[in-house]
Amino acid sequence: MLPKHGQVAIDLATTHQPDLILMDIQMPVINGLEAMRQIRRLPGLGEVPMIALTALAMTGDRDRCLDAGANDYLTKPVKLKQLASSIQQLLSKAV
Incomplete structure (x- = not known):
């Protein structure tokens, strides 16, 4: 499921x-940076790997x-090999 704003991402991570977690940075209501900060503070989610994604790389x-809590940062458009490599590396560290 793709959340429409950061609060939905927080709620989904909790449930x-x-x-x-792949976190878009540009979201309404609560942006991805604040959502990652809040997720990091939740019991049991502090160590979940997060990859930040953004189209507006500044x-x-x-x-x-x-x-804010991301383990990696990728800019859009994301290259599939780069995303797969990042996911593989983060999940192998989490085991």
């Missing part, structure tokens, strides 16, 4: 206990995403 965005 579904994901193995990995100077400093990578650092802001990592500071």
Whole structure:
């Protein structure tokens, strides 16, 4: 399921206990940065790997995403091999 805004992402993470989260940064209501911060504070979700995705890559965005709790940062359009590699690396570390 693709959340329409950050609160939906937070709610889904809470109810579904994901193995990995792909977080869009540009979302209404609660943006992806704040959603990642909130998810990191939730019991049982602090260590879930998160990949931040953004189409509006600006100077400093990578650092802001990592500071908010992302384990990796990818810009759109995402290359499938790059995404698959990032997912594989993060999930192998989580085991």
